[in-house]
Amino acid sequence: MSKPITAVIFDIGNVLIEWNPEYLYRRLIPDPAERHHFLTEICSMDWNIQQDLGRSWEDAVSQLSAQYPDKSDLIRAYSEGWHDMVPGEVPGTLQLLQDLKKGGMPLYAITNFSSEKFTEAQERFPFLKTSFLDIVVSAEEQLIKPDPAIYRICLQRNALDPENCLFIDDSLANVEAARALGIAAHHFKGAQGLEKDLKSLGLLTV
Template structure:
């Protein structure tokens, strides 16, 4: 196995917490009604298109045309986005910062809307420490599509076989492997530390 020279972090649910239920448990208190809303209105597939670069105004207009009775909650998804990311995972951040401080080449690759990531980077300064970031919303590609991994390699001059990707999604981990990268599934910081040690990377 090729020695790892580049380490790439996902952001959401790896470095910062993300949970749309946090504001919506207040906006739609009934659990079944809230589940219906996420299953049928502000769905995962709808939100992914903002990660691909669709403007929030367009996204909201499309849903409001289909679900006019839910207009306020549809607008509430972006309006209350800051509540969905309440805190960082300090232990994961510590690992990333130690890797940077010890001279490792660290970048980030994320499915994120460009405006919300800009907001996150203002709130969480550690997101500005890696050498750079590929943001799906800025390039119109999303994980696990092969193109986004190839784009990241080209942008930052990485060797795929010498690159380790850390992501909380099994599909994204497999996507990285299909692009010739090494990759581990993030579950928690303790497991990540063990994975890094197994791969010869001391934190």
């Protein structure tokens, strides 16, 4: 018999707030093939992950611009236009977060995020400052999901039993890493599916 859930751990990007470089670069690079090349070969996810691991945006932009001087304006836009990649909250999830909080559920977060951009995101979305008892930010730990070590930081720092936790993330790899540690996990695909799962676990009654 599974243990009762006594803490919920949220991912943030594409669970609570949307993030997609396409929102910015559809305007800056209208041609789909050219845009795809730029976002996979130049400002790639591997490049972006280094900021999630703690590299400053200033260093990231300057180093990549030195490699691709003809693309320097587009590279700089990835940092300067970052908020255009984040159009707002993921529909419906904030209400579920608030309902859990009102019900007295302890809430935590583990997020792959640069320190600089996360500070900006907290200013723009105040609930990121007030909803969680603790937030483990990858750049501050120099660890990223799905590395088991970043989950252990959250568990150990807050004296959480993994079997009493529910983890919510849009990345299947991150969900599977949590499950491997004994954490119950929900693969997020939208607020409706999450609401159904939370109700089935008895965490939401309305």
